[in-house]
Amino acid sequence: MKQDLYGTRLYVNYSHLNYNISYIKKQAKNVKIIAMVKANAYGHGDIAISRTLQALDIVDYFGVADFEEGVRLRNHDITVPIMVMNPGLNNISAIIENNLEPVIYNNSIFSKLIEYMKNTNKNLHDNVRVHIKINTGMNRWGFNSSDIPTFIKKLVGQKNITLGSVYTHLASAENKKDDVFTKHQINELIKAQKLFQKEFNYPINTHISNTSAFLRNFESNQLNYMRTGLLIYGGIEHKLLKPIAELKCPILQIREIEAGDSVGYGRNFIAQSNLKIGVLPFGYADGLQRAWGNGVLKFYFQSQLVPTVGNISMDSCIVDLSAIDNISVGDDVIYFGEKRPIWDLANELDTIPYEITSTLSRRIKRVYVH
16 A cells, blocks of 8 residues: 555665675674564564565574464565574474474473474474574573583484574673673583584584674674674664664644643643644554653654653654644654664663564554665
């Protein structure tokens, strides 16, 4: 459908996406790239982003959070290997049947995989590739170091399972104060990889690098793979990367209110003077937070920041236009974009760019430009 039919639009620039992934590949040298496209490609549109990256032939893997995200990619002609980071006990069958590769992070998931393969008569010609998550201090997903020897014995006995990689997740690579801990995590992964390598006659791949580790040039960048998400989308301040997205929404109504008038639900805003306010078709069902009303969130219009007034509603929010003379119904304000960097917006809202983009609802129109 035509983009001008829509109110709130997220413009995604394919040229900037191409530039970013090419820059990452050049800097990563011989390290292969796992592009994280979970959470609707961090809100940018998983199908469009994955198709574009696949066509560039730079990415070696896609990373998704759950089976449904992976199946969605397969159903839209994505053939690049897909790693499912957080499989559940009840969807192993869907993962394998859609040629996805599960991460095994505990014995329960592994047992479910073995049970499925046994019940479906999987034979030696039906190799399933899996990835092993190691807990090195994040204390979220993964096997503890003490669990590894016993697990390896179980894995070695499964001749129709191929080990795609052993990996872990850095907890605080962005914080220099935690560098000792980060290096500890890297060393723990290397120790784990060596234990697996002793039992298998093919190279065991490893990955630990994320956006922060890559930018800070940790030695982990020299492992086999790196996982990258925010870097691809240009969601971090960096002189050699380009933000790929800009979100705009139009002013759909402008009204004058008088001192003493209230705005929005709960009458949490009472005008102290006469004001000019505007209504935007952008609310908490679209990715804003209700708590960002009453001036916490500010939009951008022609070098000026426009604060919210009143509580944010499900489908709309209201902004104070009193300081702007040359704005009319139909004019766009910017949530984030080239002139309103997302990292600045995130700092103002006491959050991170990941949260801002990944919570953008699917009803926001994605417009892809070159």
